[in-house]
Amino acid sequence: MRHSPKKSSRLSSYFGHHLRVALGSLGRLYAQPIATLMTAAVIAIALALPVGLYIALANIGQVSTGWDDSTQISLFLHTNVKQLDAQKLMRRLEKHKDIKKVELIDKEKGLEQFKEISGFGDALKYLDDNPLPIVLVVHPRVLVNQPDRTTRLVKELGKNKLVELAQLDVQWVKRLYTFIEIANRSIWVISSMLAIAVLLIVGNTIRLDIQNRREEIEVSKLIGASDAFIRRPFLYTGFWYGLIGGLLAWLITLLSLMMMEAPIHKLALLYHSDFRLSGLGAGNTLLLILISCTLGLIGSWIAVSRHLKDIEPS
């Protein structure tokens, strides 16, 4: 039918319209600062929890990378293995991509070390033969996020026919890795649950907003507003909630880190470590805000698609 504005003017006003709707939604939130901040704060806390956990784990990971050197695999070779074969094996292992360094402790050196440590020095004199095997000490490259690789390396080395026993010396490091892995998984579980919580918070807030603006929605429908037009301001509201919540979450995280920094630094000094707490980083901050905005949008979309249909002029 007739009476539509010209196409060109319609197109150019499209972005202007979006901008106005976005600012209009923001203005509505600004008009009720307390209510807005309360909702945003709930979103922020829900987001800050997994973020805090993530940072904690990242820092633990960083601390434990310093323990590379303390992780070693001792390869006890069969007693009948000759020094020459042991050296060949050592050279071969040094080329392995997961191995940083290999040390050879021959029978004599082993005996010396044993004498020093055990205090049975005198008793050993009575043995005709040196009973100790040649030992290869393997220093693996340790990757915190891939604790499996160290375990796999131990298994692989144990299969070598010259090796009688392959032993990962620092069992507790292994346990720590397992713990980190569990914690990493639990972050995902907790994050998913809290993401759902954010969706529900935004959805419920938008639902109330829709109810409060029932009259406006009805009138808009009567004068020919399309569903997209009516939906738009609510979607922008959800987006703003997400953005404000995300920024608040970032702020909460930042403040918490600042509060923790001094005592943690003190603790690190006591351990003669120069460890410094690391924060979220620019990339992850951006990701946090992106996720937060997306959750806000999805939450409002759910509310809008469920409740706008109920409001029809009568």
Added chain:
Amino acid sequence: MIHFDNISKRYPGGHDALSQINLRLSKGQMAFLTGHSGAGKSTLLKLIAMIERPTRGQIFLDGVNLNNISNRKIPYIRRNIGIIFQNHHLLYDRPVFDNVAMPLIIQGYRRQEIRKRVRAALNQVGLLSKEKADPITLSGGEQQRVGIARAIVHKPLLLLADEPTGNLDPEVSREIMELFARFNQVGTTVLIASHDLDLIKQMGTPMISLQDGRVTNNGLPFTLDGKL
């Protein structure tokens, strides 16, 4: 402009609001729709505005069969209609100007164009000086005129009014009706539901009389293209 072809409307629960209505209203015509409350006046207007759908029969609006219009397309039909309500349906959280501008914003008009057209519409209803006022501060008659300005600002083909003078005193009611007559004179088709028979008679416009959901002659002037 409007063509009802054997229209019946039965509400859930079995109440027959309209039965076998046939009527035509040609382009540029003005008519009143009268009858007691419950006679089906509102239902008839709602069918044209697609707030309700008929149970049986076909409605043509400017040659378009409304039965073929999906729910998604309803907004585009409504953009050709201006609707005026007894209770104005103004939004009290924004000034007069913003209320009147709504149909233009919905249709994506540019700012300058909106300003021009809203001023023109307010001027036509004699409220140009009130564009910044809050609707709540206006009298009943003024609020109704804001509602009319909002209904005509996008220059619709058809103006529908449901008891537009229901809450107004006779003097103001007459002014409002004359306003409608003026829009009709510049080519807009106008259909007004009203039970104010005295006023209607003064206007001397054709009248559709409804009783129990049927069109009756009722001894009153009834001419719509000479057809029933």
